[in-house]
Amino acid sequence: MSPRAAWRLESLGFREVYEYRPGKADWLAAGLPTEGTGSRKPRALRYIARDVPTCRPGERVADAARRAAAAGWDLCLVTNKTGILLGRLDQKQLRGDGAQLVEGAMRPGPSTYRPDVPATELRHLMGHRGIGKLPVTTGDGRLLGVVCRDALDDLDDEVDADGSPRPSEGVRR
Amino acid sequence: MPTHIERERLTDLVKTGAQLVEVLPAEEYAEEHLPGAINIPLREIDREAPERLDRNAPVIVYCWDFT
Numbered sequence: 001m002s003p004r005a006a007w008r009l010e011s012l013g014f015r016e017v018y019e020y021r022p023g024k025a026d027w028l029a030a031g032l033p034t035e036g037t038g039s040r041k042p043r044a045l046r047y048i049a050r051d052v053p054t055c056r057p058g059e060r061v062a063d064a065a066r067r068a069a070a071a072g073w074d075l076c077l078v079t080n081k082t083g084i085l086l087g088r089l090d091q092k093q094l095r096g097d098g099a100q101l102v103e104g105a106m107r108p109g110p111s112t113y114r115p116d117v118p119a120t121e122l123r124h125l126m127g128h129r130g131i132g133k134l135p136v137t138t139g140d141g142r143l144l145g146v147v148c149r150d151a152l153d154d155l156d157d158e159v160d161a162d163g164s165p166r167p168s169e170g171v172r173r
Numbered sequence: 174m175p176t177h178i179e180r181e182r183l184t185d186l187v188k189t190g191a192q193l194v195e196v197l198p199a200e201e202y203a204e205e206h207l208p209g210a211i212n213i214p215l216r217e218i219d220r221e222a223p224e225r226l227d228r229n230a231p232v233i234v235y236c237w238d239f240t
Contacts, residue, residue: 001215001236005196006175008218014228017175018191020183020235027207030180038204 022139028116029139044122045115047152048136048145054079057086061105062098064089075133077143078106085112085135085143112137115144123152175234183233191231207235 006019020026028034031045053071055064055078068076068089076094078087087106096105112135113122126134126149136144178186187193193210195202202212213221215236226232 001196002234005215005218005234009232012222014232016231018178018233019175020233021177023235023238025238033208034205035208036203036205
């Protein structure tokens with residue numbers, strides 16, 4: 001749609017026309033502010049825990065396990081040097097052979113969600129599938145953090161059935 | 174030929190006075206849009222753009238994604 005609009009503007013005599021082709025989806029996925037009636041809808045972004053431990057594929061599992069334990073997590077996410085999420089080590093892998101390299105032990109290609117997903121949708125999904133912790137990434141795969149199921153428990157008190165915040169309730173940031 | 178830009182460039186252009194236009198239908202715009210964007214639905218471009226936009230200032234258009 002935007003390509004047609006851009007071309008049309010040029011034909012109407014507008015001299016400097018740009019097209020933001022990644023569009024609103026990209027903007028929302030980056031967790032940037034918006035305006036409009038739905039802009040205060042609680043989204044995954046608000047519930048992200050950013051202190052989740054990470055490790056590199058070339059590290060030993062024992063090192064990742066120590067880091068996770070020290071941070072109080074039963075999960076360690078595997079990223080490359082640019083922050084792209086490659087895999088995850090859950091309890092089972094963290095308790096496995098400590099001498100093994102992370103790249104051989106990790107669960108590759110984990111399911112991820114974008115920060116613009118409505119929090120109510122995320123809670124439903126996590127409850128339905130029995131997921132405790134879900135990584136959240138940008139559209140290009142960069143890790144933002146993890147949403148923990150427990151963090152979504154108070155959603156009922158804050159939103160109406162359509163996922164919009166109740167007028168009398170403030171939205172925490 | 175329209176220039177394709179990414180998020181960072183968009184932010185810079187808006188700071189320097191570019192006009193930001195969402196070309197999705199009015200209902201979608203009303204629900205959520207980029208800060209400072211105005212709405213000119215694609216089908217209204219011919220009629221509304223000359224009235225509401227400055228031909229001499231940069232214009233950035235966007236919709237939902239690249240489709």
